Amino acid sequence: MTIWADPIEERDPWRTLWRLLTHDGLLIGLCAVVAAGLIATVILPQQPSAGVSDPVAYSRWEAEAKQREGALYVPLNGLGLNNVAQAAWWRMALAAFMPIAGLRLADRLIRLVDARRGARDGELRDERRVRVTLHAPPLNDLADRLRARRYRILRHSDDVLVADRTPWAELASAALHLGLVFAAVGLSLNLVVGWEATNQTVATGASLLLRNGHALTLADAAGDSARVTIVLQPNDASVTLGEGEQAHVAGLHLALNRIVPGYRLSATNSQARPLLIRASNFLSPTTEVLVTLDADEPERYIAVPEARLALALTAADSASQPARLRAFALPSGEAITDTAVQPTLVVGDAELRFQPAQGAIMDVRYAPGDLLWWLGLTTTLVGAIGSLVYPMQRLLIRRRGEWTEFYASGRYSRREVARLVESRREANPS
Structure with a gap:
């Protein structure tokens, strides 16, 4: 006997495109890419958002990244894993993730509305014919078995049986996708603003x-x-x-x-005129500078060009002790003094004043976007647990003479159909 395909099974480019965009594999792939980028931001040093425009922060990041990643620094940096937020592949994945999750969310909401109105209860939606068998169990028996497995019977007649897990499956799936949309929007908001x-x-x-x-x-x-x-x-x-x-x-x-610990340093000449101090090649000289000393940078070099002095401040061994100051003449580099820092020090023709200043x-x-991000993660987790308990499945069973056609959609739907048919054979081995 020839079983002709239903019109819905015939080739329809729009339906094919819809199935492609809402396919589980596409969403899972995008989730994997976005999650890989997020994991990289946690375990790998990320380039400062200011980039090379902040040379001090950039140099610190580069040194840390090379030390931690070793020989992997070049390939990881080339893949953009040290700067995930600016990587084109990650931004494209995040940009595609939101509409895909939104389409799937809209599909779940439409299903809920249709279920509430009772629309298309006995029609094929996106179910595909997964099995055709001879002498299948009676539809009454199949309906009882489906009810025992927490399915909802939508339609039950002599020749058609329709069952699904609505509304719990759609609600759980909608929560899952709503959470994904919230999380993606939160990430995008943090990325842009x-x-x-x-x-x-x-x-x-x-x-x-x-x-x-x-x-x-x-x-x-x-x-x-x-x-x-x-x-x-x-x-x-x-x-x-x-x-x-x-x-x-x-x-x-x-x-x-x-x-x-730190000091606020100022300098004057013999006529009490303020002198300009240069604390870094990247900063303009000022009459007062803040100098901090910590474990990452225990020694700081400062220049007083007008007094032809180069100063080196070295952190003390303990917080209770003052820092040490070494002064050198410019341009010869000859050492002038090596002493503990005091509130006032005269070095050459300059008078240096050190005022203690705490730094952090x-x-x-x-x-x-953090609020949306955490709300999205929580909603996604709730939806994922609900989807494990109530996976989205819809079965349409049609009896045509001695032949029975099984149409199904959703996760594990083929296994459900096989279980329905095989259970009958086990009960009647003859």
């Missing part, structure tokens, strides 16, 4: 300028060297943190990496 500044030095009396008009400074120390008070401008919000602690202030995520090394992050 958010920013991050790592290993930034903040000190008492000096403002660290950030994006969006924000600035950080430290309040005067209150005798507790283990904690600092961070003041955020322009709204004067403040928070007190210790090393390793984090806080959210005025929409910014602040993480205090470490507290470092911080990470600052603005991530407006």
